Amino acid sequence: MKISLIIPCYNEEDALLPLYEELFRVTESMSDFEMLFIDDGSKDHTLKIIKELSSSDERVKYISFSRNFGKEAAMYAGFCNSTGDYTAVMDADMQDPPSLLPEMVKILEGGEYDSVATRRVSRKGEPRIRSFFSKLFYKIIRKISDTDIVDGARDFRLMKREMVDAIVSMCESNRFSKGIFGWIGFKTYWLPYENVERVAGKTKWSFFGLLKYSIDGIVGFSNTPLKIASWSGIFFTFVALIMLIVIFVRTLIFGDPVAGWPSTICIMLFIGGIQLFSLGIIGQYVAKIYNETKKRPHYIVAQSNKEDVVKK
Numbered sequence: 001m002k003i004s005l006i007i008p009c010y011n012e013e014d015a016l017l018p019l020y021e022e023l024f025r026v027t028e029s030m031s032d033f034e035m036l037f038i039d040d041g042s043k044d045h046t047l048k049i050i051k052e053l054s055s056s057d058e059r060v061k062y063i064s065f066s067r068n069f070g071k072e073a074a075m076y077a078g079f080c081n082s083t084g085d086y087t088a089v090m091d092a093d094m095q096d097p098p099s100l101l102p103e104m105v106k107i108l109e110g111g112e113y114d115s116v117a118t119r120r121v122s123r124k125g126e127p128r129i130r131s132f133f134s135k136l137f138y139k140i141i142r143k144i145s146d147t148d149i150v151d152g153a154r155d156f157r158l159m160k161r162e163m164v165d166a167i168v169s170m171c172e173s174n175r176f177s178k179g180i181f182g183w184i185g186f187k188t189y190w191l192p193y194e195n196v197e198r199v200a201g202k203t204k205w206s207f208f209g210l211l212k213y214s215i216d217g218i219v220g221f222s223n224t225p226l227k228i229a230s231w232s233g234i235f236f237t238f239v240a241l242i243m244l245i246v247i248f249v250r251t252l253i254f255g256d257p258v259a260g261w262p263s264t265i266c267i268m269l270f271i272g273g274i275q276l277f278s279l280g281i282i283g284q285y286v287a288k289i290y291n292e293t294k295k296r297p298h299y300i301v302a303q304s305n306k307e308d309v310v311k312k
């Protein structure tokens with residue numbers, strides 16, 4: 001049973017050695033094991049350290065991108081190039097505890113499940129404001145998307161070959177893995193664990209980075225914003241019709257004293273705002289369509305110690 005472990009790394013020079021040591025320890029019992037480090041265009045010594053590891057341990061493989069393409073692209077490159085019967089994705093910062101791996105393998109070997117996914121039951125150590133917005137995002141996306149997206153779910157999961165093949169076949173360029181995992185289905189066992197803080201370095205996500213990512217997730221897995229735009233259009237047309245009738249009747253009865261321009265301006269501004277908002281929503285989807293139609297590669301490989309690297 002071969003196990004591939006995909007590790008996306010972006011500027012993780014301080015985290016790599018502790019991670020490798022821990023992995024070395026927990027995978028002792030696994031006979032056929034490979035670590036596939038994806039260097040996502042790091043600007044520090046990440047690639048150098050990975051290369052050193054690979055020269056002393058032939059289980060270490062790496063693919064290095066020509067620039068930073070983002071974690072989603074790194075994970076996709078990993079899936080496209082993983083050869084194991086079981087494949088897992090794991091963060092380089094040890095926030096996905098390597099010590100869970102043997103247990104995950106055992107559960108998959110039980111045969112009942114196709115994947116073992118992990119879920120943080122606490123967000124201890126994370127900035128309050130980030131937890132608040134994360135929770136809000138999950139609440140919203142779970143309401144408006146048909147896909148099962150679990151709150152607190154990590155990208156850290158171990159999957160059977162069939163599942164990896166399904167992920168590779170989903171070749172959209174706006175990738176949102178949590179949605180993709182839910183969309184493809186399969187039987188998943190959820191393994192809860194307490195949040196762990198990163199071993200070294202700091203998070204690569206800024207507030208706006210996360211905001212953009214969550215909009216990608218919503219646009220990628222729900223059409224509800226478009227429906228909101230059309231429903232608000234219908235609603236305001238209806239309101240306008242009623243107002244028209246009211247004003248018409250009032251003019252017939254009371255005559256036409258000129259008054260009420262402030263309210264007119266307010267209504268115009270309000271409707272104008274709603275129109276631009278709706279256009280913006282449509283624009284988001286159009287932008288995504290535009291991106292998809294360009295069919296650009298997901299990532300560009302600059303170096304690797306793997307023969308025939310799969311490029312997508």
Ligand code: UDP
Binds near residue numbers: 008009012092095202
């Ligand atoms: N990562 C990556 N490319 C990026 C940003 C992050 O490959 O552009 C990797 C990073 O090296 C780490 C994982 O994705 O292994 C998760 O990143 P991070 O710990 O910054 O995210 P957080 O845990 O704060 O959500």
Ligand code: MG
Binds near residue numbers: 091093095198203
């Ligand atoms: Mg992290």
